Amino acid sequence: MSIDAIIGPAPAPPLARQPEEPLLKVEGVHTYYGKSHILDGVSLEVGRGEVVGLLGRNGVGKSTTLKAIAGLVHPSQGEVLFEGSSIVHLPPHRVARVGIAYVPEERRIFPLLTVLENLRTGLDRGGITKARKTELLDKVYAYFPVLAERRNQAGGTLSGGEQQMLAIARAMMLEPKIILLDEPTEGLMPRMVSQILEIIGVLRGEGVAVLLVEQNVPLTLEASRRIYFIEKGVVRHHALASELQVNDPVIHQYLGV
Amino acid sequence: MEIPLDQILIQTINGIVTGMILALVASGLTLIFGIMDVVNFAHGELFMLGAYVGVLTLAATGDFWIALIVATLAIALLGALIYLTTLRPLIGRDPLTTILATFGVSLVLQNFALWQFGPVARKIQEPITGHFQLFYLDYPYYRLAIAGLAAAIIGGLWLFLKFGTYGIWIRATTQDRVMAQAMGIPVPWVLTAVFAIGSGMAAASGVLFGPLVGVNSQMGTSWVLRAFIVVVVGGMGSLSGSIAAAIFISLLEAYASLWVSPAQAVIVSFIVLILTLLFRPTGLFVPTAR
Numbered sequence: 001m002s003i004d005a006i007i008g009p010a011p012a013p014p015l016a017r018q019p020e021e022p023l024l025k026v027e028g029v030h031t032y033y034g035k036s037h038i039l040d041g042v043s044l045e046v047g048r049g050e051v052v053g054l055l056g057r058n059g060v061g062k063s064t065t066l067k068a069i070a071g072l073v074h075p076s077q078g079e080v081l082f083e084g085s086s087i088v089h090l091p092p093h094r095v096a097r098v099g100i101a102y103v104p105e106e107r108r109i110f111p112l113l114t115v116l117e118n119l120r121t122g123l124d125r126g127g128i129t130k131a132r133k134t135e136l137l138d139k140v141y142a143y144f145p146v147l148a149e150r151r152n153q154a155g156g157t158l159s160g161g162e163q164q165m166l167a168i169a170r171a172m173m174l175e176p177k178i179i180l181l182d183e184p185t186e187g188l189m190p191r192m193v194s195q196i197l198e199i200i201g202v203l204r205g206e207g208v209a210v211l212l213v214e215q216n217v218p219l220t221l222e223a224s225r226r227i228y229f230i231e232k233g234v235v236r237h238h239a240l241a242s243e244l245q246v247n248d249p250v251i252h253q254y255l256g257v
Numbered sequence: 258m259e260i261p262l263d264q265i266l267i268q269t270i271n272g273i274v275t276g277m278i279l280a281l282v283a284s285g286l287t288l289i290f291g292i293m294d295v296v297n298f299a300h301g302e303l304f305m306l307g308a309y310v311g312v313l314t315l316a317a318t319g320d321f322w323i324a325l326i327v328a329t330l331a332i333a334l335l336g337a338l339i340y341l342t343t344l345r346p347l348i349g350r351d352p353l354t355t356i357l358a359t360f361g362v363s364l365v366l367q368n369f370a371l372w373q374f375g376p377v378a379r380k381i382q383e384p385i386t387g388h389f390q391l392f393y394l395d396y397p398y399y400r401l402a403i404a405g406l407a408a409a410i411i412g413g414l415w416l417f418l419k420f421g422t423y424g425i426w427i428r429a430t431t432q433d434r435v436m437a438q439a440m441g442i443p444v445p446w447v448l449t450a451v452f453a454i455g456s457g458m459a460a461a462s463g464v465l466f467g468p469l470v471g472v473n474s475q476m477g478t479s480w481v482l483r484a485f486i487v488v489v490v491g492g493m494g495s496l497s498g499s500i501a502a503a504i505f506i507s508l509l510e511a512y513a514s515l516w517v518s519p520a521q522a523v524i525v526s527f528i529v530l531i532l533t534l535l536f537r538p539t540g541l542f543v544p545t546a547r
Contacts, residue, residue: 096440108436110432110437113428117429
């Protein structure tokens with residue numbers, strides 16, 4: 001046992017503060033699917049309340065990166081730190097409980113549960129008061145009035161856009177510190193796309209971080225503070241979104257066909 | 258051949274009574290199948306062991322209702338243990354391995370019962386001994402009580418699944434196990450609990466049915482066979498389908514035994530099974546929108 005564990009850490013001298021610890025830190029994560037190497041040492045960081053975009057061609061490992069963070073695929077090597085502690089060996093339901101919500105590309109609404117029951121899968125957990133539950137429900141119903149209208153309708157009967165809203169609303173029920181959003185605008189009408197952008201803004205306003213995987217470059221540049229470019233299972237480039245344009249050569253290099 | 262109306266009515270009541278017990282056995286089976294794709298061949302032995310725990314508790318306490326509760330809880334616990342030791346390690350393997358594993362468990366339990374309790378059938382004294390006049394028969398009230406209790410247990414399960422938080426957890430896990438985990442639902446715990454609930458329901462059926470047939474180590478075999486027919490005909494994993502199919506098949510068998518002996522009437526169930534598999538393999542009683 002270190003001396004710090006016994007007497008507590010020495011107070012940091014003022015003015016010489018450590019740079020703030022990132023909320024989420026992925027370090028050299030490798031994953032395999034059968035024999036094929038999907039992630040080949042992905043490393044990235046997301047700060048508290050920060051929106052970070054993950055861009056790259058299809059099949060380079062963007063979705064797998066999110067799944068590895070959520071605990072749904074197990075890295076053969078590497079580390080995932082959340083608020084400084086390792087979560088890489090936690091089962092997925094424990095990962096959700098520490099404050100990481102996952103919105104998959106296929107949305108994966110529970111088709112036979114009603115809209116309200118879908119929300120309750122994230123809402124009914126230990127240590128939450130009834131008043132807080134009502135508050136959270138009222139909040140998402142205010143953001144997504146259509147979900148309030150359809151609260152007693154089976155999730156499987158919603159349209160694609162409504163299912164996407166429900167998937168995000170359901171993730172918000174966990175009161176997460178970060179939401180992993182996998183291609184939220186895929187297959188949506190343009191009006192819905194701008195609504196997704198709005199929702200990401202709302203989340204950022206509430207201090208919820210977002211790790212966003214997208215094909216829609218303008219949306220990603222507008223929503224995110226920083227962008228990681230991923231290729232063949234590894235992060236190749238990293239930039240501030242404000243320094244990039246939609247027709248930037250960097251974007252052509254990593255996304256162009 | 259002319260069938261008198263009173264015989265048809267008697268057989269209708271008999272069919273509904275057996276149908277409710279069968280529905281209770283089958284709903285445990287279908288619940289387990291629906292959530293974990295495990296075809297539990299040991300289900301009949303949990304039914305049988307439940308009846309034996311009922312016999313022992315009844316001998317010790319003299320109270321049928323205490324025996325019913327103790328048997329249900331004890332076998333639910335046994336079910337959880339079987340799940341944790343035998344089935345959980347097989348998650349992700351070929352479904353055939355779980356079938357073989359539960360079949361192995363059923364043989365072990367059956368022979369354990371034979372070893373412990375011997376080949377002579379034990380009797381459970383029914384808690385309600387009154388009769389009423391049904392045409393030319395003295396019909397026992399207990400038979401009606403069984404149907405009512407089985408309906409109450411199934412109704413309780415339905416309410417639990419429909420309205421409770423744990424019910425939502427169970428249904429979410431049934432529909433998408435991975436997403437349920439990502440929503441923070443403790444899926445390993447849910448699977449164990451469902452196996453325990455299904456096992457407890459089998460045990461309750463065993464105790465309730467014990468007074469009608471006597472308790473022996475083989476009694477589970479014929480029931481689990483019929484319960485499997487019911488689960489397939491009702492649509493694998495569909496609770497309401499299983500209940501409808503249980504009553505449907507029991508009524509058919511009851512009517513068939515007006516013409517042939519009850520042993521031959523079982524053939525009717527197999528005909529229904531074969532026709533279902535040929536023409537409507539998803540089940541006769543599932544809504545098409547599922």
